Amino acid sequence: NRRIKAPTGNKLTCKNWLSEAAYRMIQNNLDDQVAEHPQELIVYGGIGRAARNWQCYDEILERLVDLEEDETLLVQSGKPVAVFKTHADSPRVLIANSNLVGHWATWEHFSELDKRGLMMYGQMTAGSWIYIGSQGIVQGTYETFFAIANQHFLGDASGRWVLTAGLGGMGGAQPLAATMAGFCMIAVECDESRIDMRIASRYLDKKAMGIDEAIEMLNSAIAAKEVISIGLVGNAASIYNELYDRGILPDVVTDQTSAHDPVNGYLPMGWTLSQWREGAKQEPERVRDAAVASMAHQVSAMLKFMDAGVAAVDYGNNIRQMALEYGVKRAFDFPGFVPAYIRPLFCEGYGPFRWVALSGDPNDIYKTDQKVKELIPNDRHLHHWLDMAREKIAFQGLPARICWVGVEDRYRLGMAFNEMVTSGELSAPIVIGRDHLDTGSVASPNRETEAMADGSDAVADWPLLNAMSAVAGGATWVSMHHGGGVGIGFSQHSGVVIVADGTDAAKRRIERVLFNDPAIGVVRHADAGYESAIQSAKKNNIRLPMIDRASKSGSR
Amino acid sequence: NRRIKAPTGNKLTCKNWLSEAAYRMIQNNLDDQVAEHPQELIVYGGIGRAARNWQCYDEILERLVDLEEDETLLVQSGKPVAVFKTHADSPRVLIANSNLVGHWATWEHFSELDKRGLMMYGQMTAGSWIYIGSQGIVQGTYETFFAIANQHFLGDASGRWVLTAGLGGMGGAQPLAATMAGFCMIAVECDESRIDMRIASRYLDKKAMGIDEAIEMLNSAIAAKEVISIGLVGNAASIYNELYDRGILPDVVTDQTSAHDPVNGYLPMGWTLSQWREGAKQEPERVRDAAVASMAHQVSAMLKFMDAGVAAVDYGNNIRQMALEYGVKRAFDFPGFVPAYIRPLFCEGYGPFRWVALSGDPNDIYKTDQKVKELIPNDRHLHHWLDMAREKIAFQGLPARICWVGVEDRYRLGMAFNEMVTSGELSAPIVIGRDHLDTGSVASPNRETEAMADGSDAVADWPLLNAMSAVAGGATWVSMHHGGGVGIGFSQHSGVVIVADGTDAAKRRIERVLFNDPAIGVVRHADAGYESAIQSAKKNNIRLPMIDRASKSGSR
């Protein structure tokens, strides 16, 4: 029974701050205030792990402690497999998680390998050591709800409510994001302990044990012009349908159970939690079949809500695909959140940029908040976000901040943080990273690249180029994952983390890496024909060889 | 109508030798003495291309001419998409070809994207600019036949003959490799022009227009104790069956048509060449169905041969999978060539190492041949290979040499070549690379990773780690491909090329890159439990964290 806390302060255990950062961040991923099931090395998102098993975890730490400044540790699906001589401007860790050859990229084959100890599910930031707790998704969810309010309710969410399900590692961010955007929310969650955890961390306001109690809470809040979030204990598949049958219609409906993983992520209707957890180990096929049937039932309710005028959206857990495969032909009739609300941001290189204070000192984050406001002085929406975040978000593990910014700002912020480390304004180095759910780092036809303008949804060259250029630029660690938020077979993505240790070398690396990383997102969207991406490339001096060529030869 | 020849000599068109090397090598890939169908940008292996289309090709050349020593060109499925600022020790080109998200990794989806101009088939060395003509595969094929002679015929191939099919870019190497190993060969090829081309380039001895003529040639050669190779014009599917029915049994049977690509790679029985080529464009489904049926017919004949005691082996074109999907249940009863003959070499980091003289001067290659003998003085098999190669292999395009060597020798050879450039012994820099079919660079469950000891055949983390560590080490260009020799959905692999320009910086890069690249192959095989790989790691000071850990704690 382990209890893990990342070291804090500015004394090194490793030989330099680059390996020290990896050393602290993998531990932070398994802090019990951060991870969902740290005893099983599960960070979030179904079975998203930080290392393959405890021996691998221990060995990773030992190798990091010894690592020289010109060496690189290789990690294969959570297992440390080699230490290679490279050079000081190379990454200190290279990670590949959960990747399978296409024809074999199924949950069945993956689980077989997983069971035999040959693989690990890396999710996105779990196996790449840059998870920062539920905050990591709060802003993305907030931006989504904000866009929903704009598109459907003339920018005013008051008196409106969202129905959702799942209060896990990521889904737990929904109630806070909803209330920040002015919506009330009922979130159905089958595991009461998750509801209690969200209330304790101030992401959720109230708990209800049944529909009537929840609706009463909701109605009195709306009557009092208050904004409230309610965790409702129960199974989403049955509750969504019962609500519809009783004529209770939300204004928005979505879902964030771990539907992407039909064995470990979704409680079948009529099962208890312990039957489910036991069953997932003993008879995974039976669980899968029952779970998928329940998902189909839940998606059918979402379609009925949609037909009745409710704004319905898939929130990135692949539940539509599961329902479709079960036989719900109309499953894809409601859109995913990216094409519906987020793509315009991706076109300009915006995405879930984030950073972590290795010192452990919250003041370091507050100082960086202030620096962001200074460097991006005219973005009121961003300033509002930073104020809300500071007020409402409790840190989990090492203090961190998420902040969606674009290609023109990420490297500037990174370089400024680095300077603050140099000058001693911050008490230790800063780790800078992002989610894999970003502008240029993922191919995922049911989520980030759903319905691309040119039909290139499934083209996976981009995340691979993204990872290789991050290595080429000198990121501190780089990861390539398969699966992630939508499950085995459905996505390919990469992660980039870079350390601002206050040195000149870090400054040069940051300038390259934090520009190129979102720039490839702009390029990818420009290549698909999005005009705003082409404009953003122009504005930021990103060269687009074939587009420039066409315009020179007059064919554009 | 273009005719492409790579520039030669030691005058630069680009700003330095690193980008110059890429500039020359992409052109060399499309030299009409090198490529199979240069007018369509097809280099080899079905529709393996060097660039997506002619505009992309021209733009790639222009971008390479302008490229600064701290810039990197990004190529996405044969299209130049960006130029990023990186640094001098980074690759000059990063390439990702034909990669698709798993669930969509099918020929159907790929062809749809290809038709709409969104993708390109990169094969292995076609889209990564390190194809060297048929020589590239001669040695691998020779090593395979050599191992067959050892395993099945007590090391003596005299009087024995091999039946095969396909004399394309790679398959064309078979007759030369067979005769080098002492076998006679009948190679069935449906396109007479390919037979003539192989005779002209001295890879093949004779042409026969029908079975009787071929058998007569064969019998008189065997009677005269001569070794001979015969190209037989015809369709493999019908000829294999007819031979069996007439009771004519070879000693070895294999096949190297482009069965991996059922629309463009395999002539259906009863079709003419022009019906086929037209049909591939107009009604691809009909071609595919007919081709797969014919493949199944051919594989059935191979199984009958096997049952009659003939050594049958799949030579890496995925024909067994095609037959299996058609309904030939026993298709995988005969093994692939890697588990049967090549894996022991991969365990020690051996693979198809190769280099090219940018000068265009054959003497540069002869001098490197000599250097290899000096540096590896006691390997008689290798010396024999080099002598045969010099005598029998006609250069195509820029002079090049293939030479299977292991992890302990590759970096030593690379550094020695670099020194020969420094000293002026060679008249221009040398480009060093390898096939993607190598020890640590590919996941391909029907070929390179078939029947791995631990069942990890489909795990694709390894080629991704391989590519990232090549970037980290400072290779000159690095590529990540999907598909390759076994087709869409069936493999993931990477390529590495590095330039020996005689500088000190190149020396340091070569030492890292050419060690780490095969080392990851040793690691991958050690991880799967191969004892010879574990020994090779020990001998070469390659650290294996978890294996070392286990042996420290006494559990090994």
Ligand SMILES: NC(=O)c1ccc[n+]([C@@H]2O[C@H](COP(=O)([O-])OP(=O)(O)OC[C@H]3O[C@@H](n4cnc5c(N)ncnc54)[C@H](O)[C@@H]3O)[C@@H](O)[C@H]2O)c1
């Ligand atoms: N949209 C995005 O940006 C985004 C980002 C990350 C993850 N995701 C996806 O969102 C999903 C949730 O992620 P997570 O990290 O919160 O996962 P998680 O596994 O930590 O949490 C899932 C929660 O759903 C609950 N649940 C399961 N079945 C239920 C049912 N039938 N009824 C009610 N509750 C049920 C579980 O008890 C658990 O608390 C995943 O599929 C993930 O891949 C989306």
Ligand SMILES: NC(=O)c1ccc[n+]([C@@H]2O[C@H](COP(=O)([O-])OP(=O)(O)OC[C@H]3O[C@@H](n4cnc5c(N)ncnc54)[C@H](O)[C@@H]3O)[C@@H](O)[C@H]2O)c1
């Ligand atoms: N084993 C290895 O090391 C290795 C290496 C590279 C490629 N390959 C695979 O080998 C295959 C051949 O590669 P290539 O580069 O020579 O391909 P290619 O496309 O250049 O040549 C294939 C040849 O097969 C002939 N052919 C097609 N159908 C035929 C039929 N029914 N009967 C007789 N001949 C027929 C074609 O006319 C053509 O000349 C591919 O599938 C490739 O992926 C194997």
